[in-house]
Amino acid sequence: MKYNITRRDFLNGMAIATGTGLLTPAELFAQTSTGVQQVVYPPTLTGIRGNHAGSFETMHALAWGGQKPDRHHKLDEHYDMVIVGAGVSGLAAAWFYQKTMGPDAKILLLDNHDDFGGHAKRNEFHHRGRTLLGIGGSINVDTPSDWGEIAKGLLDDLGVDLEAMKANSDEVALLNTTAENLLAFPGQEGKEGHAGHVKIRAKWSQLMLGEGDYKSAVRALPLPAPEQDKLIELFSGDRDYLDDLPQSEKQTYIESVSYAQFLTERVGLAVDTIAIFYPVPKLMFGPAGLRVSVMEAFYLGCPGMQGMDWLSDLTSAILGGLKAGSKSLYFPDGNASLARLLVHKLIPAAAPDTIGFDDIAASRFDYGALDQKTHSVRLRLNSTVVGLREIGEDVVTVDYVRDGKAVSVSGDHCVLACYNGAIPYLCPQLPESQKEALRYGVKVPLVMTNVLIDNGHAYSKLGGGQVTCPNDPYVVVTTAPATTTGGHQPPRGPDDPMVIHMLGVPSVTSTGSETSHDLLKQARHNVYATTFNTYEQQVREQLQGLLGEHGFNHKTDIKAITVNRWPHGYAYEYMSLDDPKWPKGQAPHELGRAQFGRISIANSDSEALAYLDAAIDAGWRAVAEQLAYTQRQG
Ligand SMILES: Cc1cc2nc3c(=O)[nH]c(=O)nc-3n(C[C@H](O)[C@H](O)[C@H](O)COP(=O)(O)OP(=O)(O)OC[C@H]3O[C@@H](n4cnc5c(N)ncnc54)[C@H](O)[C@@H]3O)c2cc1C
CATH class of the missing domain: 3.50.50.60 (FAD/NAD(P)-binding domain)
Known part of the structure; x- marks a missing residue:
């Protein structure tokens, strides 16, 4: 398939494909010089971004070959x-x-x-007279009310107005626990060989803890009836799955047993079914999300605790939090705006016309300065x-x-x-x-992809909001934050172009015996070894499967794809x-x-x-x- 998309991944994976160990230092450093892109304005580059070609070869030569x-x-x-x-x-x-x-x-x-900006990466697109922004890595200002004095002080130094950020945003769809969102599974036969998706709209995070009409939602899932029965029992909270254990052993169990083991052995669910509980653990821990303990899963809002009386305080606290919604705040390009505010402070000549917080997202930086x-x-x-x-x-x-x-x-x-x-x-x-x-x-690998779409008609017919896709390459599909913070003008309606934001957690092969460290290393290698063509194929298939029934045609509607791969993503959390x-x-x-x-x-x-x-x-x-x-x- 050939599409009219700029490809800039000409060196993608080159060091891996050729094996840096085979090159002399002189050859290697000459090679990396070709990877340096002499560009005027990096945020508008498409293709492979994040850890782009030219950024990693020198370090890999040192780390892998001592060169x-x-x-x-x-x-x-x-x-x-x-x-x-x-x-x-x-x-x-x-x-x-x-x-x-x-x-x-x-x-x-x-x-x-x-x-x-490092992970705080800006993706910028221009189409039909509009400027569109995407989050290339670090997404939100997470619960700043809980920050310490130093970090809060920095926001003050930069003139960040948290109240204005709250007021400037429509409900941001990403990980929104108060709104309904779609749970989607590939399955139905779609057009031109692209699998359609079964989609069920509900307040899933609350339903899974037994709030609302979880029975109807579960019955709509493409799962065999016995699996549905077990899910309904799990969500209902009618059963304590650890009731055979003395109290003293229950705490040890939830801290030392994997959530997957709990779900398969205690709840009796099939391995294929339990995938529906892993989007949030994977977004928090990447591929190591497969290794969350029962306790960690409960803290992330996964079901099972509601039948355990001794965890009733935790259940109420988690449910209360889900109902209250997130306290996180968003710039239109994610935390890239914060990086830009810092650069503007440090090197004012790089953005001479910029005032600060009020116009940071809309301003153009002079990289030459x-x-x-x-x-x-x-x-x-x-x-x-x-x-x-x-x-x-x-x-x-x-x-x-x-x-x-x-x-x-x-x-x-x-x-x-x-x-x-x-x-x-x-x-x-x-x-x-x-x-x-x-x-x-081991840093947590992730892939954040932004897709420029000619117009928002298909996405708005889908109903907007977040789509959670437990079995697809991209676990979450959503829209770039519709916020006017920093002077940005988000799409005015479905006629305008839009950016679809896709969060991918690299796949790993797990036999169950690997540690989180093993899984993360395996995933890092996969991220480097995956070419832009493969990422592009995944994006096209997944979006066609989700949006095809609403008139979306990936061949004409997709105008650009920017894949931000982060083989060295989140800091490792124990x-x-x-x-x-x-x-x-x-x-x-x-x-x-x-x-x-x-x-x-x-x-x-x-x-x-x-x-x-x-x-x-x-x-x-x-x-x-x-x-x-x-x-x-x-
Ligand atoms: C996909 C993704 C989403 C995230 N989302 C959020 C979020 O929503 N909220 C949140 O609070 N945090 C989020 N984070 C966490 C994020 O890592 C931190 O918030 C923060 O941006 C980390 O900043 P840092 O400077 O510590 O590291 P980095 O951003 O990694 O910066 C380190 C820089 O050092 C460079 N470097 C490394 N080695 C060398 C070398 N040898 N020579 C020169 N330069 C080198 C790196 O390439 C990089 O540019 C996210 C991270 C990722 C990957």
Whole structure:
């Protein structure tokens, strides 16, 4: 099949396909130079984004083959602070450092991608005179009311008006627990060989806990009657599936047994049926969602607890939360707007006409202004750091590869706001125990795809809202947030073009014996090895299956596809089946983030929390460590 979609995945998976180990360093670094896309405005690029071609090959050569350039040309550049990683954590660290040290503090940010923001990635489309935005990675400002003072303070510094964000959004469909949404299963024969979907609209998250007419909803599911009977019993809360256990063993059971085992052994459901409970665990833990314990599943709102009297407080709390709805807030391009606000603060010339919060989503950044020697803060993209070391007690040297050239800069201080797993390769001089701790967590791979659609007629006939697809490549299909925050103009109605947002959890083969770490590594490999053609095929089939009966024709209606693949996605969060309970201060992320002289470690990995506020808090901690170091040095 051939479609009129720009493809920019010409190097997709190249390092894997050729095997970096077979190349000499000279060949390899020459090769990566071709992967650097010299572009003016990265947010509008389509095809494979996220961890795009050109961003990962240098680091893989180092991590997999121990290859790095023999020599680095020393640039005549010295900074007060060098920050590795221009995601939210690195950008926040830059802001905290500048805020403390003043506007003249010289800061360099280095990032291996062609855009800033890390996971906070913006996708931008232009079609029929409209600008459309998509969330390329990090989605929402999650429950900011619960944040600590540092992260809340940063929102204040950036002028983020949380009340306005609340008021500017229609009900956002994503993970909306108060609205009805569709549960969809491939099955019906559709047009031109695309499987149609059976779709049942209901308030599923509440029904599953026994609220509302769950019987009718379950009877509509394409499942054999005996399976439906068991689901109805499960949702009803009439049965305590652990009633044969003494009370003392019940708690141990829910913490040490997988939810899948509970559902198959205790509830008696078939393996195929239980897929309907895994969309939320997978969105929270990626492919490791298959390894949630009974307790973790209950906390995520999965059914089973409502028949257990001793968990009645938990059941009420979860149900109350589902009925109250989410307190999360959205920019139209997800948390990319926050990254943009930070860059605007740090390098005003990159967005000279931008006021701030009120127009951040609508503004166009000048990427040519990010790295100017006349500015105190410089942000250098397409730059993969391959090593850093303290020289004497006074200075840190940072080696990186950019456009095939190996160069180095120096700084008084360095913050590593990259991935924990990369740090042992960058700093081989760290103590072995610290390197081991840094390697412990496996980042959670995910795929976030935005599809530009010519008009919204088919989606509005579907009824709008979120579609949950337990058995499809994309677990959730929804619309980009319809919010005017940041000056964005969302589609005015179905005649306007729209963006469909699809959340994919990479598939893994599980025999049941793999740990969450095993599953995540397997999924990471799958994400790198999957080509754009395959992703495109999946998108077309799934959307045709969902929307075909409403007049959608993927060949003419799809105008662009942007696949943001995140092989190194969420920070690893500990799971009760596979991770010990460490004493306070002894968990791997706590041991791994120990300061090393003039080098401190930020990034959400260092907090073992895959959230914006964790990334911000980590940025502050790392800066505070370095400020204290300077004071100690006198
Ligand atoms: C798909 C997805 C959805 C998410 N949704 C949410 C959400 O809704 N709400 C929420 O709060 N959080 C969400 N998160 C979690 C998100 O990770 C954090 O909120 C936050 O954005 C992490 O920021 P960070 O700076 O710590 O890491 P990152 O964003 O990963 O930034 C680190 C940067 O360092 C770069 N880097 C790594 N190695 C090197 C090197 N050697 N040289 C140079 N640069 C390097 C990386 O490529 C990256 O650009 C989501 C994450 C993903 C992947």
